[in-house]
Amino acid sequence: MADVREERLAKLLVEHSVRLEAGESCLINAIDVPTTMVEALVNAVYDKGAYPIVNLWNQRLQRAVVERSSEASLKAWAEVDQYRMEQMDAFIGIRGVANVRELATIGEQANLASRHYDTPVHMQTRLTKTKWVVLRYPTEVMAMQANMGTVEFEEFFYRVCTEVDYQAMGTAMAEAKIFLDQVDRVRIVAPHTDLSFSIKGMGWIACAGEMNIPDGEIYTAPVKDSVNGTIRYNTESTYHGHCFKDVTFTFRDGKIVEAHSDDDAKINAILDLDEGARYIGEFALGVNPAILTPMDNTLFDEKISGSIHFTPGNAYEECDNTNRSSVHWDLVQIQRADWGGGEMYFDGTLVRKDGVFVHPRLKCLNLAAPQ
Secondary structure (H helix, E strand, C coil): CCCHHHHHHHHHHHHHHCCCCCCCEEEEEEECCCHHHHHHHHHHHHHCCCEEEEEEECHHHHHHHHHCCCHHHHHHHHHHHHHHHHCCCEEEEEEECCCCCCCCCCHHHHHHHHHHHHHHHHHHHHHHHCEEEEEEECCHHHHHHCCCCHHHHHHHHHHHHHCCCHHHHHHHHHHHHHHHCCCCEEEEEECCEEEEEECCCCCCEEECCCCEECCCEEEECCCCCCCEEEEECCCCEEECCEEECCCEEEEECCEEEEEECCCHHHHHHHHCCCHHHHCEEEEEEECECCCCCCCCCHHHHCCECCEEEEEEECCCHHHCCCCCCCCECCCEEECCHHHCCCEEEECCEEEEECCEECCCCCHHHCCCCCC
């Protein structure tokens, strides 16, 4: 039987995130998630007069399917799941982190699956045709990543997921968007970073609990060929099982022309998956005041207060610079003073220093943490 925290989370996902209505179909994709949480989601969907469709999965099965796959087998799998996705009005994807290194030794096969399964099912269908939200479920592995005890992490998880005032966050983002939508040139300066690009005409998308839980980012995309300079990310990030550290990109006219990390061969293999992987599909500001420390979990780390993420790969259609890729990798740089600091300039004016917005039109994004 679900506990009250699971029920509260399920209600938030169904009513706020995907805004489910009577008669709609909702695919609940649960990976390494306890039955109690799935039951809570099923009941929340029924409470809205909608129809739950449940898919249960786990990381070990994912590895088994991917490890010996071929392009043909992946396309056969994708055809079935793409058809199912096309019948859905909404999608709730919830994953419990069981083993973050599950795919670490089959990187080439994982990259193949990105191209021939993830791209058609998720990037081409789920992102464009459904109301969707993705999130994690608290596990002991996540608690370890966050350097917390299990109970302590569960308390943190439910606080930052369900106790943040998403209505107030959305109001602040709507106010900031009026100013942000007029910006052309961006410059970011931080340790080992001096990056310039244009966002003219791209527009900004506010994220206040609709597509991710937890949430707290507002994003745009750079004009595809406008990015020049260097950025060094100061958080770790796992991609297909490998934990990348000290990732540094150098850009020329939008393209990543030099890439380094703890494993140069692996990071360049990802960037060589397709032409779009070496271009940026997203630039975002992290503003969730309850998330301050990275834990190598993208859905949390990209929302860190005082951070940015600058994403190689696919652009979202809601804010489209036309870049297409099987990759969408949200790499995070924290710019608060305790992480080395940083400055952000819009059209030559300082708008954020050391993670704090100083421009009068953007101070609304300095949100208060839940008590």
